[in-house]
Structures are given as C-alpha cells and as structure tokens.
Amino acid sequence: MRRVLPPVIVGIAAIVAWQLTVTLGRIAPFILPAPSEIWEQLVEQRQNVWEAALASGANALIGLIAGSIVAVLAAMVASRFRPVAEISIPFAAVVSALPIIALAPILNNMFETTSSIPRRLVAAIIVFFPVFLNTLRGLREVNPIHQELMHTYAAGGWTFATKVRLPGALPYVFTGLRQASSLAVIAAVVAEYFGGLQNGLGSRITSAAAFTAYPRAWAYVVGACLLGLVFYLTTLLLERLAMPWRSRLI
Numbered sequence: 001m002r003r004v005l006p007p008v009i010v011g012i013a014a015i016v017a018w019q020l021t022v023t024l025g026r027i028a029p030f031i032l033p034a035p036s037e038i039w040e041q042l043v044e045q046r047q048n049v050w051e052a053a054l055a056s057g058a059n060a061l062i063g064l065i066a067g068s069i070v071a072v073l074a075a076m077v078a079s080r081f082r083p084v085a086e087i088s089i090p091f092a093a094v095v096s097a098l099p100i101i102a103l104a105p106i107l108n109n110m111f112e113t114t115s116s117i118p119r120r121l122v123a124a125i126i127v128f129f130p131v132f133l134n135t136l137r138g139l140r141e142v143n144p145i146h147q148e149l150m151h152t153y154a155a156g157g158w159t160f161a162t163k164v165r166l167p168g169a170l171p172y173v174f175t176g177l178r179q180a181s182s183l184a185v186i187a188a189v190v191a192e193y194f195g196g197l198q199n200g201l202g203s204r205i206t207s208a209a210a211f212t213a214y215p216r217a218w219a220y221v222v223g224a225c226l227l228g229l230v231f232y233l234t235t236l237l238l239e240r241l242a243m244p245w246r247s248r249l250i
Helices: 007-026 035-044 046-080 081-094 100-110 116-139 144-152 157-194 201-210 215-244 244-249
Strands: none
Touching: 007 035, 007 244, 035 046, 035 215, 046 144, 046 157, 046 215, 081 116, 081 157, 081 201, 081 244, 100 116, 100 157, 116 244, 157 201, 201 215
C-alpha cells in the first residue's frame, strides 16, 4: 500500500484539478477537453478503442520482439570482438537518433499502403538501441572469478556465453526491455500518423482530431497510454519470472 497508494492519490488529485480547471475556466474542448468528456467517449468508443489497441499492440509487439532479438545477438557479437563493438556502438547511436516522423514516411513509401511492415520496422529500429546498449554493458561486466573458473574447465566460447555471460547480463537485458517496451508502443502509434492501414490508435487519433472530435481523440490517447502500461507491466512480470531471486532480494 505504501508503494501503490501515493501515486493513486496524486493521479486522482490531478484528474480532479484538471476537471475543475476546464469547467471553471471554461476552456474550449479543442484546447483541452474535460476528463469527464474523455471518459464518456472512452466508454462509448470502447469497442473501437479495443480493436485499434489490438492493431497497434500487434505492431508494437512484433517490433519489440524482432528488435530485441537482433539487439541481443548484435551485443553478443560486439562483446566478443572489440572492433565490432567500436563500429556498432556509434552506428547504434545514429540509429537511435533517427526521428520517427522522418523514418515512417520513407518506410511507408517502400511498402504497400495495406502493409503493416513499415510500422513494425519503425518499432524494431527504435527498440534496438536501448536493448543493444544495456545488453552489451551486461555482457562486458563478467565476474573475474567466473571467467577464471570457465577457463579452468576449458569451456568454449559458446558455452561461456550461454552459461556465464547471458545469465549475468539478464538484469541489464531487462533494463533495456523495460525502456524498449514503452518506446515500441510510442513508435507504433506515431508511425500510424503517416498513412498506411487506418486501423490503429495513431490513425484514429488523427482522424478524430481532423473532424474536431477532440474528446474522442483523447480517448484514443488514453487507450495508447493503457497499451504502453500493459507492455511495461508485462515486461516486469517476465523479469520476475526469469529472475525470481531478484524479487526476493528487493
């Protein structure tokens, strides 16, 4: 309760203050809709929000899985060969600096308008950097005692990587995944602003805003926030399942 109650109270207080500010200040809906209006639209459009969240969530999930797998494999190679690390780290930094608003239109032009591949590629590219960087850091921080022990056993490179490096790097891997889980949802939703299939949260937000249905647009924004929260909490659950000893130590 000590961990859950304070943020809940702050959140409720913020919503109440928001409602009072909009109502008493007579703020126009196109500037900032009231939470009550957003809730009404969220209830009314719950089926559409659910379907759009499933479409965006599928793109974000595929991008998260693909980007994470590539990032972990690249980090394993970079940790093994120093010249590869010296090349890959600046390259990964350049990739992370690519803006979604510039990347999404280019990828949309490369594929058919009915394809979801561009959005999944955008999510995978955005996910790559945090997972790669954290995994590489974890793979490099090997306990010297474990390293000497594996050398005395004449363990090969693959055995050393799977028995020592990867298990030791798991906390760093999940640190990157926690960052990437939310970024994948953001990337998938923002990529939908630039054409393609009109079935995700991003396209529904732009469509509602274009028709001046601002409370409805905010309802889809709330759906995107909830989707990102689901991804983050799922990552935390997987971390606890993969490393139960850490939850006992905390």
